[in-house]
Amino acid sequence: MKILHTSDWHVGKVLKGQSRAEEHKQVLAGVIEVARAERPDLVIVAGDLYDTAAPTPEATRLVTRALTALRRTGADVVAIGGNHDNGQALDALRPWAEAAGITLRGGVRENPDEHVIDGTTAGGERWRVAALPFLSQRYAVRAVEMYELTAAEATQTYADHLGRVLGRLTEGFDEPDRVHLVTAHLTVVGATTGGGERDAHTVLGYAVPATVFPGTAHYVALGHLHRSQRVSGPCPIRYSGSPLAVDFGEQENVPSVTVVEVTATSAARIREVPVPAAVPLRTVRGTLAQLAEIAPPEGWLRVFVREQPRAGLREEVQELLPRALEIRIDPELVPAPGSGARTAQRAGRSPRELFADYLDSRGHDDADVRELFDELFEEVDR
Structure with a gap:
């Protein structure tokens, strides 16, 4: 199966008083063109669809139209909330998303099964995505408790909590003849920041080791860090980066999306596809x-x-x-x-x-x- 991985759109971004709305229209049109050319089976948007938790109607319209256009290429679409997004507001759009054939997960839900999405490609390949939206430190303990972990585990660190939550979501990843995927919005130890991330959510207290991801995952599609990069770990782990440099700290980044080809029995083949529409x-x-x-x-x-x-x-x-x-x-x-x-x-x-x-x-x-x-x-x- 083929996967298109993108993240950190930050629609609604204003740079030193300058609206980026027209740039975002061009950039997302470029992402959609890549999807039309590549014909992926699945598109993953790994968080930070918006730049602010209170997006304007124009920003909301642009994001929903982009998701709809990606779905119309024939691909399944899975999108999660990031630290800039309002998880509850994204979840309020779920009735629209489900009607459009889009899977949207804004925040962590009480039922862990809601974060495990199964699908089948047109060619009959089965896939499963464990989808974990951004989880703040103060809600990490609550998520652990919701998934019925022990009281002793509630005293552990943020990284431990994330590892336990992801362990719960990926319990079925040992099943053969299925492509197992993870998407999350977080910082992995050893990855390089892109320059425009929110410092409070990239400091070491929010960083997790790559070992939180299971070796049985065929590919991990991450969002949060704006530089496209591979992360060493027990399975293929990658940040797609932002398709638009959101501030001057990112001027050296190469805006792109990631295309992944993988089967249940073969290693992921990964390549970057540039998205050159952004104003440098x-x-x-x-x-x-x-x-x-x-x-x-x-x-x-x-x-x-x-x-x-x-x-x-x-x-x-x-x-x-x-x-x-x-x-x-x-x-x-x-x-x-x-x-x-x-x-x-x-x-x-x-x-x-x-x-x-x-x-x-x-x-x-x-x-x-x-x-x-x-x-x-x-x-x-x-």
């Missing part, structure tokens, strides 16, 4: 004179300016590079904290003096900024 994110740096000489790069820009801070600098850069979304002073020019700068004593000193000390500590010698602060302070101090 790029970083440029230099003085104003140097920035004026370069041809404006394609895409959205992050600019590190090699100039001392001053009023109006941002506007000058944007005039040169209209697609600059993020403008900063080059970090190499910013004095390190405590690097000889006088520490301001707050007691008995005016806000003007304290602000002047702050500017001095940052190497910001601009009389216009000081005068602007004085004008604003006078307005609020009346």
